[in-house]
Amino acid sequence: MSELLTTLLQDARVWQGHRHRTTTQPAETTGFQALDNQLGGLGWPRGALSECLLDASGIGELQLVMPLMKRMTEAGKTVFWLNPPHTPYAPALAREGVGLDNLVVIHTEDTSDFLWTLENCLRSPVTGLVLAWPGKLATRDVRRLQLASEAGQNVCVLFRERQQAEQNSPAALRLELMPDAQQGLKVNVLKRRGSWSGQRCTLAMAHRADIRVQEAPRVVQGPWPGATR
Amino acid sequence: MLWLYLHFPHLLLDHVRRSQPIENALVIVEGTGQHVLQACPLAQDAGIQPGMRLKTALGLAPELHILQADQQQQAQLLEEQARWLYHYVAHLTPAPPDGLWAEVSSLQRLYGGLAAIWQTVEQALAEHQLTAWAALGHTPLAARLLARAGKGECSADKGHITHALAQLPLTAAEFDKTDCTRLNRLGLETLGDVFALPQKELARRLSPELLATVQKIQGTRPDPRAPWQPPHRFRQRAGFIQEVEHTQGLLFALQRILAELEEDLCWRQQDTDTLLLVLQHRHQEPTRLRLRTTGPEHRAETFMKLIRLKLDQQPLSAPVVSLVLVVRRFISREAPGGQDLLGETQDLNEAWHTLISRLQARLGEQALTQLSPRPDHRPEFAWSAGEVKRAKNPGEVNPQALPRRPLWLLPGPCPLTETPVAWFSGPERISGGWWDGQRVQRDYYIAQLPGGQLAWVFRDPQNAWFVHGWFG
Numbered sequence: 001m002s003e004l005l006t007t008l009l010q011d012a013r014v015w016q017g018h019r020h021r022t023t024t025q026p027a028e029t030t031g032f033q034a035l036d037n038q039l040g041g042l043g044w045p046r047g048a049l050s051e052c053l054l055d056a057s058g059i060g061e062l063q064l065v066m067p068l069m070k071r072m073t074e075a076g077k078t079v080f081w082l083n084p085p086h087t088p089y090a091p092a093l094a095r096e097g098v099g100l101d102n103l104v105v106i107h108t109e110d111t112s113d114f115l116w117t118l119e120n121c122l123r124s125p126v127t128g129l130v131l132a133w134p135g136k137l138a139t140r141d142v143r144r145l146q147l148a149s150e151a152g153q154n155v156c157v158l159f160r161e162r163q164q165a166e167q168n169s170p171a172a173l174r175l176e177l178m179p180d181a182q183q184g185l186k187v188n189v190l191k192r193r194g195s196w197s198g199q200r201c202t203l204a205m206a207h208r209a210d211i212r213v214q215e216a217p218r219v220v221q222g223p224w225p226g227a228t229r
Numbered sequence: 230m231l232w233l234y235l236h237f238p239h240l241l242l243d244h245v246r247r248s249q250p251i252e253n254a255l256v257i258v259e260g261t262g263q264h265v266l267q268a269c270p271l272a273q274d275a276g277i278q279p280g281m282r283l284k285t286a287l288g289l290a291p292e293l294h295i296l297q298a299d300q301q302q303q304a305q306l307l308e309e310q311a312r313w314l315y316h317y318v319a320h321l322t323p324a325p326p327d328g329l330w331a332e333v334s335s336l337q338r339l340y341g342g343l344a345a346i347w348q349t350v351e352q353a354l355a356e357h358q359l360t361a362w363a364a365l366g367h368t369p370l371a372a373r374l375l376a377r378a379g380k381g382e383c384s385a386d387k388g389h390i391t392h393a394l395a396q397l398p399l400t401a402a403e404f405d406k407t408d409c410t411r412l413n414r415l416g417l418e419t420l421g422d423v424f425a426l427p428q429k430e431l432a433r434r435l436s437p438e439l440l441a442t443v444q445k446i447q448g449t450r451p452d453p454r455a456p457w458q459p460p461h462r463f464r465q466r467a468g469f470i471q472e473v474e475h476t477q478g479l480l481f482a483l484q485r486i487l488a489e490l491e492e493d494l495c496w497r498q499q500d501t502d503t504l505l506l507v508l509q510h511r512h513q514e515p516t517r518l519r520l521r522t523t524g525p526e527h528r529a530e531t532f533m534k535l536i537r538l539k540l541d542q543q544p545l546s547a548p549v550v551s552l553v554l555v556v557r558r559f560i561s562r563e564a565p566g567g568q569d570l571l572g573e574t575q576d577l578n579e580a581w582h583t584l585i586s587r588l589q590a591r592l593g594e595q596a597l598t599q600l601s602p603r604p605d606h607r608p609e610f611a612w613s614a615g616e617v618k619r620a621k622n623p624g625e626v627n628p629q630a631l632p633r634r635p636l637w638l639l640p641g642p643c644p645l646t647e648t649p650v651a652w653f654s655g656p657e658r659i660s661g662g663w664w665d666g667q668r669v670q671r672d673y674y675i676a677q678l679p680g681g682q683l684a685w686v687f688r689d690p691q692n693a694w695f696v697h698g699w700f701g
Contacts, residue, residue, distance in 0.1 A: 062637070090601055
C-alpha cells in the first residue's frame with residue numbers, strides 16, 4: 001500500500017499544496033524557452049492530454065505546436081490533425097519545415113467516430129502528436145480520452161473554446177491562449193499536473209507573418225477606406 | 230512409381246458441415262431431387278442410406294435438411310482440396326468429381342518414409358475436417374480402385390497390393406457395364422480372375438478397351454497423369470443451410486476461410502492488400518464488400534478485424550445464403566530487413582499500416598488525407614489532398630523558396646466584415662488561371678483584425694474585401 005502511495009506522489013498524481021517538487025513525468029519540450037520555464041522546465045506532457053483554449057483561429061495557436069510538430073515529422077513519427085476547423089495549408093507547412101509525408105488529416109462525421117479515432121491514434125506507437133478540434137465534449141468523454149492517452153506515449157493537444165475554461169477537465173495541462181500586443185501570444189496556465197497553476201507568459205509570434213517586432217506597422221495607410229490613418 | 234489416391238466419399242457434406250454447426254441430419258440429393266446421394270452420420274443413424282429415395286428418407290427423419298448437389302460447386306470444392314494438398318505434394322492430379330492422385334515415391338526421402346507421408350496427409354485431412362479414404366498403388370488406377378473400395382493400406386509392397394486388388398469384386402473395378410455383365414456370365418467374380426485370363430483372348434473375346442484398362446491397372450501399359458498447377462488466385466465459398474441474419478454467423482465461417490488464406494499466403498510467401506467479400510442473398514443482388522489494407526498483409530487476425538469493422542459499419546441488408554471470399558491481387562513479400570534508411574523498424578512500419586487500415590475501414594477511405602503542395606500561383610490550387618501513403622523518402626522542398634503563406638486556408642474566401650486595426654505587408658498581386666477558366670486576380674495583404682487575429686485578406690477587381698486565411 002505504501003509503495004502505491006509513493007508512486008502516486010512521485011508521479012505527481014496527488015496534488016500537494018504545500019510542497020512543490022519537480023516531477024519525473026515524461027514530456028516534450030515546447031520549443032519556447034519562456035513557456036518551458038513556466039511549465040517547470042518540462043513542456044507538453046506525454047501520455048496525457050493537453051488543452052489549448054482560445055476564442056478564434058489566427059492568433060498563433062499553430063505556431064505554439066510548430067516546433068514539436070517539426071521535430072516529430074523529422075523523427076518519422078506521424079502527426080494527426082483531427083477535424084481541423086480550416087484547411088491546413090500545405091505550402092505554409094512545407095515552408096515551416098514540417099514533413100508533409102508524415103502528416104495525416106482526418107475528418108470524422110460524429111462524436112463517436114471522433115472519440116474512436118482519437119483513441120486509436122493515441123494508442124499507436126507510430127503516432128508522435130495528435131492535434132484535435134473536438135467541438136463540444138462532455139467531461140465523461142474527456143476522461144475517456146485521458147485514459148486512452150495514458151495507454152500510449154504521445155502528445156495530444158485538444159483545441160477547445162475559451163468558454164470551456166470554466167468546465168473542469170481531467171487534462172494534465174490546460175493553457176488559455178489570448179492575443180497580445182505586437183502580434184504575440186499570451187499563454188495563461190490554467191492547470192498543470194503536480195504543481196500550482198497561474199503562470200503567465202507572452203510568446204513573440206510576429207514572425208509567423210514576417211513582421212519585425214520593433215518596427216511600427218509598415219503599411220501605415222491601409223487601402224481600406226477609413227482605415228487607421 | 231507409387232501413387233496415393235484420396236477418395237472423398239461425401240465432400241459436399243463435409244464442406245457444409247464445417248461451415249456451419251447443424252443439429253439436424255443432412256443429406257445431399259442428386260440433381261433431380263429423387264435420390265439421396267450422400268448422408269451425414271446423423272442421417273445414417275436414422276437409417277438413411279445413400280441411394281435411398283428422398284421420400285423414404287423424409288419419412289425416416291422429418292427434420293431432414295436437404296441440399297442439392299451442384300456439379301460446378303463440387304469441382305470448385307475439389308480444387309480447394311487440391312490447393313491445400315499441393316503444400317505437401319508436388320505432383321498432383323485431380324480426378325473429378327471426388328478424388329485426387331498424388332505421386333508419392335519421389336517424396337519418400339523428403340518425409341523420411343512412406344509412413345510419415347501417410348501420417349502427414351491423414352493429419353492434414355483431420356485438420357480440414359474432411360473424410361477421405363486413402364490408398365496406395367503402383368499405378369494410378371490401382372490406387373484409385375483400392376481407395377474407392379476402402380481397402381487402402383500404408384504399404385508399398387507390390388505383392389500385398391496385387392493381392393488386395395485381386396480380391397476386389399468386378400463391380401468395384403469400374404469396367405464398362407456390358408463388359409462387366411459378360412465377365413460375370415463367364416463365371417468371373419473378382420479382379421484376380423480377370424488378371425488370370427490370357428491377355429490376347431481377353432482383347433479378342435471381350436474388347437480391346439477392357440484389356441487396356443486391365444493393363445493400366447497392372448502397370449504394363451503407360452497411364453500418364455498430367456501434374457496439376459494451382460491457379461494463382463484464392464477463392465473460397467461457404468454456403469449456409471440456415472440463412473444467416475447476423476454478422477456473428479458470418480464471422481464463424483470467415484474465420485476458417487481467413488486461416489486458410491493466411492496459410493496459402495504463407496506458402497506462397499506473398500501478401501495481399503485487397504479482399505473481395507461477396508454476400509449472396511436469396512431475393513437480392515449480392516452485396517459486394519471490398520476490403521483494402523494500406524499495406525501488404527497476410528495475417529488472418531488483421532483481416533478479421535477489418536472485416537468486423539466493415540460489417541459493423543454496414544449492417545446486413547438481407548439474410549445471407551452464402552459468402553465468397555476472393556483474392557486476386559498478390560504482392561511478393563519483402564524480406565524483413567533490420568532497419569531501413571530512415572531507421573524505421575519493421576514493427577513500426579506494420580503498426581502504421583495497421584492503424585491506417587483500421588481508420589480507413591471505419592471512417593471510409595476519403596476521410597483520411599495527406600497534404601502536398603502543388604505548383605500553382607492561385608492559393609486554392611497550390612495544395613492538394615491525396616491518398617495516405619507511407620513516406621519513404623523525404624521530399625526535396627526548399628523551404629526558403631516558398632512565399633509566406635498562412636497556416637490556415639479557409640475553404641473559400643469569406644467576406645471581410647470588420648475593419649482591420651493594422652496592416653503589415655502587401656499588396657501581393659496574384660493573377661492567373663486564364664488557362665483553365667478559373668481566373669483569379671487579387672491583391673493580398675496581411676492584416677490584424679480587432680480580435681487580435683492575423684488574417685490574409687485580399688481585394689478583388691470589384692474592390693470587395695475577403696479573408697482567405699489565418700496566420701494560426
